[in-house]
Amino acid sequence: MSQETKYTEDNIRSLDWKEHIRMRPGMYIGKLGDGSSADDGIYILLKEVIDNSIDEFVMGSGKSIEVSIQGEKVTVRDFGRGIPLGKVVDVVSKMNTGGKYDSKAFKKSVGLNGVGTKAVNALSSYFRVESTRDGKSASAEFSKGNLENQELLNETSRRKGTKVSFVPDELIFKKYKFRNEYVSKMLKNYVYLNPGLTIIFNGEKYFSENGLKDLLEDYNSKDDMLYPIIHLKGTDIEVALTHSKTQYSEEYHSFVNGQNTTQGGTHLAAFREALVKTIREFYGKNFEASDVRKSVIAAIAIKVMEPVFESQTKTKLGSTDMGGDLPTVRTYINDFLKTQLDNYLHKNPEVADKLLRKIMQAERERKELAGIRKLAKDRAKKSSLHNKKLRDCRVHLSDTRHENYLETTLFITEGDSASGSITKSRNVNTQAVFSLKGKPLNSYGLSKKIVYENEEFNLLQAALNIEESMEDLRYNNIVIATDADVDGMHIRLLLITFFLQFFPELIKEGHLYILETPLFRVRDKKETIYCYSEEEKQAAIQKLKGKAEITRFKGLGEISPNEFVHFIGDDIRLDPVMLDKEMSIEQMLEFYMGKNTPDRQKFIIENLKVELDIVEEL
Template sequence: MNVSTHNYDESKIKTLSSLEHIRKRPGMYIGRLGDGSNQDDGIYILLKEVVDNAIDEFIMGAGKRINISIDDDGRVAVRDFGRGIPLGKIVDCVSVINTGAKYNTDVFQFSVGLNGVGTKAVNALSEEFRVTAWRDGKFATAFFRNGDLVEEKKGKDNSKNGTLIEFLPSREMFPGFRFDPLFVEKRMWRYAYLNAGLKLYLDKKLFYSANGLLDLLDKELEGANLYNPIYYKEGTLEFAFAHTDSFGDTYFTFVNGTYTSEGGTHLSAFREGILKGINEYAGRKFVNRDVRDGIVGTLAIKIKDPVFESQTKNKLGNTEIRSFVVNKVKDAVSSALYKDTESADILIEKILRNEKVRKELQSVRKEARAKAKKVALKIPQLKDCKYHPSRKKRSEKDRENMLFITEGQSAAGSIVSSRDPMTQAVFSLKGKPMNVLGQKLAVLYKNDEMYSLMRALDIENSISDLRYDKVILATDADVDGLHIRNLLLTFFLHYFEPLVKLGYIYIFETPIFRVRTKQETIYCYSEKEKKSATRKLQGKGKNKKAVETTRFKGLGEISPKEFKQFIGPDIRLKQVTLDSLSEVSKVLSFYMGKNTPDRRKYIMENLIFED
């Protein structure tokens, strides 16, 4: 086959500047763009990169306070009181990739931003960006617009040493963006817990922790722990954990101050160390599953050359740290148990209960699997998608796949007819799922629908086996739909809490109203949107048009042709998030538990009557 070379010559070869490359391929540097409605959206990565630099100063012993402000327009300012960027290099440090002091381990031993990209990405993806540094009575400042240098100044100034970064994210890159205060505050608390003694001020609100990861664990547990937490801290390793009566295990892991939501080698070594430490103390050979069930743990390590499995640093890949972490954790755990035998007895008793439950479940599992095989080789309620990229070998190019959980055949029919069969799967519930609040794990295997859902997700053995990137609750926008959604959330929070914690569960938002004339149709997601759309389509004066308004009571009422636009690229999803694990039991017992005077009072005070 002869391919012409006439159109492929020297003129087609392009060399992009450092910042042009970031603007052209932002996903390589910040993972995703977004508008701020998801805690992993790019604007939070920009904020993180700047605060990380200030944290690095604190880690190196320079500056114990950081001032952060975010105004209503989304303009961010981060002022640290560290050593200050060397004045002759401030332009290069924020605009030239592979320029920075973090390659020099004499200056930064335990820095996250070892790739020399952080503030360059912030600069490239901001409408306006200003850097100012103060060092020993002198200052230098540089102002950029869309990554291009506009002005540079130097002079004398007796302000305290340190660096101020100010930026306004680009509305071209992040259209309609908004910083969610809850997401930002959550990040600030994590910084505080990871850096005991550091004071962070966010618009005058102080974030401070005296006891580091122990404070984080206490916040997550709020008294749900069965015994006094085991806590250990030395120069490069800090951890704390305790058992609760819940199912599964939950961890908050960090490397050099960065939250590794997908864990990595440090987490697997942490688990192994806990197991070995407990077995050494007890003189037993407990299996990992029995030890892990019910654990809530926090772990932070500092290493000189972290290797992450993605640009956004969600998973650590360094294998050489395994033996160090395993041995340190093992010795610390066995030592702590010898010192506190009362807590040790409670911990061993919890593990023995886990072991008993596991053995009781073996026959139930065997029976459930045999029954499932008799019914069908495939899961009857599941219309699967074809695309299931390997979680272990994912690349930036891999697309996301998703599972819609729907109620009834009519709703499932609309989605099945209009979905993308490559990436969108549908699981159809036969009726209202069971309320599993307070139920034992055996109930999961005895209930056909819940067992089928667990099989469809492939999460029986581990959450890491999950076959979908997003699990979407697609219920009707009525009272029954809300009840089914709450029952499903109860199922996930009760049996598979990490799925929610890691951000895999979403709620599908569909229009409640269709407002239209012969010329135009507007779909509305609230009463306010409906009124606005009606005014717009009616027009004013003598030329007022007749407007037809339809209320969709269920997903099945939306035709497949219409439905297709709601599950395409502009799909509206709301991520289910947790403020802390301690809130789970309180919220579930209030909404899904037995009727109480408090709940009756809440319902009566919040009733809404519609004509």
């Protein structure tokens, strides 16, 4: 007779706030990660602290914020009003405590409802908050959410404001490293959205006078803009837009209450619709929507009362109303563009003329591509039924309610042996594999036509689901997984060329990575260490002292699925592909894929030392 498990009051336990956050961090900060991706948890922690300082600025208190990151320690100092001294501990350690429940004080606040700094506190091995106001100062120190120390100074000459320092807990964020490029991008967005605010990051000053206009100028070279940026501002809305001369795809930067909604939402859908409607009405022609929006580069920021987001990390707006007496988000954006953009085009006929020519050109190109596109779509549909190239996963980036949606990854591999190893060792929920047959085509200088004519590119585009727009992207991370030899490097370069040429916003928005795989395995009977460089190999040999067995991996196919699981699991090492701000996409493509210049030979010799060593050994 089976023994029945007793279910009594003893089985039910209530987690306190910090235990709950530490047990389910994904619910509060999205994914964890190691800092190689812009949406990794360590940046969300920083964002939650800065959001509170931004709210102070918005309320008219404190014009500058100082941010310092030294190794693992982050410090954020604002010169706002300072947390009320008697509430310093409560504000960072009691759920549902904060100033943002009073909607009059924080009508269009960016911070989480009383959760933000508590999550940072619970997920940090060291957390210190210090508030100064009325010539007095109070501070409290915590470790993993537990109060360790607190002080009250009745007299201080410090300037008023709040200072928060924290060190993300290594038990939760494994082997993490802050990347300045990601922090810099986040801080720049804050100043674009808050003209008049100064942020100083590790001594470097960020300031914006022209808001979203500065953002577009910072991301795109002036030479690539078809016409000067159209910059429109209203009470709760700001828009900046232009068209690119060379880019095929649409590119949008969208914000709600200062939050970068990387996955768009109701406001971005409304903007895309209103843009087409306004332009159709201005020219009195029923243009195809895709022709109007082709090559558009735009930014939109709106302020909404009590916004509703589709995920805890607020990357997609779900609200349909602006709040208060205002109309719906859709009507509000539509009315604004209808008036402001229409006025602008009437006052600037030379811009209206350039825009019209651009739309007509897009229409011609679309018609030329129509036949090829239909064939390609039919081919993609047929092959998706039995697509040997794509082994899909269960969760996709659009599943924002799934707690692991940010971890969705597509590995692009070469050959059957490598894709076999990854396929057998992957996480079928969040990791998909696309296998290439040999070297992809060099797409440098070719037109979009080639994406449809080349079966491999067409199937890759279909797998990513980015033909119509980036909003439908199916995976958050696109990872190039090739061998670390000359052929692997070449395939890597050809794939980056494809993305730069046709889908540069994938790179601009931080979705493209290179998978780092170990070059050596050093082991003895007790321990196995995987090494990613010569230095790591030497350190492993010293650590194992005795007779260590050293294996050199020459290709991904040599690594067994049992071993591969280590390199694409919790300990995955990804190297983000980033654009050089000093170089336009055209210049980069010319440099890497154009005629073989002495400059490029010099660059390869200086930068590919590891790979050259490998070639010599092979």
